[in-house]
Amino acid sequence: MSWQSRKNNVLPGFTPALGYTIFYLSLIVLIPLSALFFKTATLTWDGFVAAVAAPRVLASYRVTFGASLAAAVVNAFFGVLVAWVLVRYRFFGKKLIDALVDLPFALPTAVAGITLTSIYTQNGWLGRYFEPHGIKVAFTPLGIAIAMIFIGLPFVVRTVQPVLEELDKEIEEAASCLGANRWQIFRRVIFPTMLPAILTGFALAFARAVGEYGSIIFIAGNMPMVSEITPLLIITKLEQYDYAGATAIATAMLVVSFLMLLCINLLQKWSRRFAE
Amino acid sequence: MQGTKNQKNSGTVSEPAWVRYLLLTAALAFLALFLLLPLAAVFAQALDKGWEAYLAALKEPDTLSAVRLTLITAAVCVPLNLFFGIVASWAIAKFSFPGKSFLITLIDLPFSVSPVVSGLIYVLIFGLQGWLGPWLQAHDIKIIFAVPGIILATVFVTFPFIARELIPLMESQGREEEEAALTLGASGLQTFFRVTFPNIKWGILYGVILCNARAMGEFGAVSVVSGHVRGSTNTIPLQVEILYNEYSYAAAFAVASLLALLALVTLAVKTVAEWKMNQTIPVTDTER
Numbered sequence: 001m002s003w004q005s006r007k008n009n010v011l012p013g014f015t016p017a018l019g020y021t022i023f024y025l026s027l028i029v030l031i032p033l034s035a036l037f038f039k040t041a042t043l044t045w046d047g048f049v050a051a052v053a054a055p056r057v058l059a060s061y062r063v064t065f066g067a068s069l070a071a072a073v074v075n076a077f078f079g080v081l082v083a084w085v086l087v088r089y090r091f092f093g094k095k096l097i098d099a100l101v102d103l104p105f106a107l108p109t110a111v112a113g114i115t116l117t118s119i120y121t122q123n124g125w126l127g128r129y130f131e132p133h134g135i136k137v138a139f140t141p142l143g144i145a146i147a148m149i150f151i152g153l154p155f156v157v158r159t160v161q162p163v164l165e166e167l168d169k170e171i172e173e174a175a176s177c178l179g180a181n182r183w184q185i186f187r188r189v190i191f192p193t194m195l196p197a198i199l200t201g202f203a204l205a206f207a208r209a210v211g212e213y214g215s216i217i218f219i220a221g222n223m224p225m226v227s228e229i230t231p232l233l234i235i236t237k238l239e240q241y242d243y244a245g246a247t248a249i250a251t252a253m254l255v256v257s258f259l260m261l262l263c264i265n266l267l268q269k270w271s272r273r274f275a276e
Numbered sequence: 277m278q279g280t281k282n283q284k285n286s287g288t289v290s291e292p293a294w295v296r297y298l299l300l301t302a303a304l305a306f307l308a309l310f311l312l313l314p315l316a317a318v319f320a321q322a323l324d325k326g327w328e329a330y331l332a333a334l335k336e337p338d339t340l341s342a343v344r345l346t347l348i349t350a351a352v353c354v355p356l357n358l359f360f361g362i363v364a365s366w367a368i369a370k371f372s373f374p375g376k377s378f379l380i381t382l383i384d385l386p387f388s389v390s391p392v393v394s395g396l397i398y399v400l401i402f403g404l405q406g407w408l409g410p411w412l413q414a415h416d417i418k419i420i421f422a423v424p425g426i427i428l429a430t431v432f433v434t435f436p437f438i439a440r441e442l443i444p445l446m447e448s449q450g451r452e453e454e455e456a457a458l459t460l461g462a463s464g465l466q467t468f469f470r471v472t473f474p475n476i477k478w479g480i481l482y483g484v485i486l487c488n489a490r491a492m493g494e495f496g497a498v499s500v501v502s503g504h505v506r507g508s509t510n511t512i513p514l515q516v517e518i519l520y521n522e523y524s525y526a527a528a529f530a531v532a533s534l535l536a537l538l539a540l541v542t543l544a545v546k547t548v549a550e551w552k553m554n555q556t557i558p559v560t561d562t563e564r
Contacts, residue, residue, distance in 0.1 A: 009371055011454055012464035017367035021379070024360045028431055029385055032397040035407065039400050078306045085303040089296060097304070099547045103311050105486070106539035106546075108493025109391075110513040111532040114520050115314045118321055118529075125317060150310055169289070176289050185289075211390030214495035214513070218520065231392040235500060238396065243405055250393045257388045265381065 033254075040251045043244055051248035059225040060233045067141055067229075068209035071148030076202045079156025080194065086157070087164040101158070104151050109214025116147050117219040139221030144229065147215045152205030159201035163194055163271075196271030203267060207260040211253065318536040321529035333519075333530035341507045342515035343534070345423065349511060350491040353430045357487055358480070361438030365476075366468075369446035370454070380443065386435045395429045395500025402428075421503025426511065429497040434490045438483030445479040445553065446472070478556065482549040489542040493535055 040048065051057070085091075086098055104112065120127045120137040130137055137143045167190065175185045213231040221227045230253060237246035291299070323330055333339065364383065368376060386394065400406050402419040412419060419425045453475070457467040495513040502509045510518065512535055519528035 009451070010458055011370050011451055011467075012458075014367060014371045014373075017363045018371075018373070021360070021364040021367050025364075025379075025382060028428075028435055029382065032401055032432065033385070033389070035400045036393070036397050078303070081299060082303045082307060085300050088290075089300055091300060091304075095547075097307060099543050100307070100311050102543055102546065103315065103539060106489050106542040107314075108489075108495060108513050108532075108535045108539070110495040110516050111318060111493070111535045111539075112314065114516065114528060114532060115317045115321070118525070119313060119317050125313065150314070153310060172289055182289075182291055182295075207388055211388075211393070212496075213390065213392050214499075231390050231496065234392050234396060238399065238500065243400070243403075246396060247400065250390075250396050253390055254393055257390065257393075261381070261385075261388045 036247060036251055036254060039243070039247045043248060047244065048248050051245045052252045056224055056228070057230070057233060057249060060228050060230045063141055063144065063227060064210055064230045067145040067148055068206050070145045071152055071209050072202050072206040074145075074149050075152045075156050075205045076198055079153070079201055079205075080160055080198060083157045083160040083164055087161060102154050104153050109151065109212070110218075112150055112215040113147065113218035116150060116215065117143070120146065120219065138219050139223075139227065141220075141227050143219040143221070144216050144227060147219050148209035148212060151212055151215050152209050155205040155208065156198060156201030159197045159204070160194055163197040164190075167193055196267060200264060200267045200271060203260060203264045207257065207264065210260070211257060315536065318529060318533050321525065322533035324529070325526040329526055330530045330533075333524075333527035334534070336527070338507050338510065339512075339515055339527075339531055342510045342512050342531075345426070345509070346492050346511045348423070349427050349430050350488050352427050353434055353491045354484060354488050356431055357434055358438050358484060360435075361442050361483060362480070364439045365442035365446050366472075369443050369449075370451050380440075383439050384436050386432055391433060391494065391496025392500055394432050395497035398425055398428050398432070398501055420501055421505070422509060425501035426498050426509065429501045430491050430494050433494050433497050434487045437487035437490065438480070441483035441486075442476055442479050445476055449475050475556065478549045478552040482546060482553065485542050485545045485549065489538060492538060 043051070082101065086094065086101075117124075117138050119125050120130070120143055122128065122131045122136075122138075124138070127137060135142075137146060171189055172185050175189050180188065211231065213229070213235075216229055217232055220229060220232070222232060230249065234246045234249050234253075237243075237249065290296075368380065399420055401408055402412060402425060403409050404413065404420075406420075419428070453471050454467050457471045458464075462470065492511075493513055494511075495517070498511055499514060499517070502511070502514055504510060504514060504518065506518070512531060516528050516532045516535070519525075519531060
């Protein structure tokens with residue numbers, strides 16, 4: 001069926017366009033990524049396991065995944081709230097705020113990193129209020145989670161926002177006519193419609209946080225076993241010329257990224273089916 | 277709000293006023309804390325020691341050479357990925373073929389790879405211990421810890437930006453207009469430049485501005501391949517890191533404020549491009 005429609009297509013340039021696409025994709029993305037797997041394949045199984053399951057590495061997974069999960073949960077909650085407010089309410093400066101939501105995409109991660117650190121250190125704008133209560137944010141896993149909340153902030157907002165915009169007001173009116181109160185309408189009508197988008201945004205924010213490096217290393221403190229993230233460990237190994245160790249950990253991370261990508265694709269398919 | 281039309285049901289079709297204010301306040305407080313505060317902090321810290329120190333920090337030779345390298349990197353990466361984005365979206369959006377959604381997934385791949393891993397893969401190929409390392413050394417070509425490595429890693433991380441913007445845009449426009457142009461005797465290139473291009477120009481701007489922002493701001497991948505040689509292989513973000521680690525905070529934030537300004541310009545251009553795109557898409561939608 002699909003080949004049939006291509007034969008009926010009179011537009012020129014399909015073969016060179018697809019050819020160049022595959023050529024450039026292979027050159028820039030596929031061949032370099034495969035280098036990682038070939039390099040990993042030269043390791044012995046025991047060597048691989050020793051590299052990816054060393055205590056310091058395991059601790060870094062705990063820090064990275066734990067903080068990413070916490071950040072994604074916070075972003076899921078506040079992302080829905082922000083999307084809701086941006087779609088449903090009218091207030092002064094709404095357009096400006098809507099545009100600003102994408103700031104974490106546009107602001108280079110190193111800038112975000114040093115700025116967040118300066119805010120949350122003990123003399124910082126916010127840190128000075130936490131310090132007397134014995135709460136340390138900068139240079140602890142809490143700081144890592146804060147940086148991850150910042151970089152993941154736009155994902156849930158931007159996936160939920162279009163769904164809320166398309167949500168038919170009539171459905172809510174129908175539920176209202178049938179005697180549902182506002183909370184019931186939200187819980188039984190609006191929330192289930194948003195759910196696939198929330199989960200997609202959650203997964204995107206989580207995946208981004210797991211791989212994030214620039215905004216975190218400044219605020220993390222980078223204490224081995226306590227506040228050291230996995231991407232930093234890769235760099236540390238590289239600086240010690242331990243290419244095998246760096247490659248093994250990178251492969252483990254890449255496999256997790258691929259699994260996340262698969263989840264996100266399935267979630268997006270689900271939400272599309274939901275929309276129809 | 278919307279409920280006012282339907283006075284009777286307004287109680288259940290919209291939230292009570294106090295809930296609205298509560299939600300609005302909570303959302304704005306969250307955004308103020310996580311977006312406005314950091315943005316304000318960059319500029320406040322940059323000007324901490326006054327304008328003179330600010331300008332002096334920007335005039336440092338190392339900083340100027342970092343700016344130059346960042347501009348060169350973006351000037352190479354953006355056109356490469358722009359050309360790819362247009363060609364790929366032409367093949368993907370205007371034709372149907374098996375494996376199309378798999379191809380789109382592969383194009384999106386660099387987004388899901390950690391920046392550090394993106395840098396590492398090039399070290400594995402071009403580094404001294406890498407596949408091509410010995411050959412490159414024999415011919416005295418430096419890629420890793422040199423400018424070509426920085427450019428390669430940046431091309432990788434910015435790879436999907438323009439393509440992923442243009443594919444859905446061109447798909448939503450269909451191919452009737454191009455077919456009409458061809459029937460009227462236009463050549464393939466004429467059709468592209470006179471018919472397709474005007475339809476996608478705002479999408480191109482949108483993709484280019486985001487690609488450029490990432491190219492100029494990339495840190496993790498570039499940091500792996502750069503080697504951090506002052507005045508020669510440092511981009512602006514790496515220069516920020518060096519200054520910060522040397523405790524020259526005001527200088528670090530002064531250089532960082534350049535990137536924050538870039539981010540603000542990016543957001544402004546992006547908003548305009550989005551608005552222009554929304555103006556053009558609904559027309560074609562209602563025609564159908």
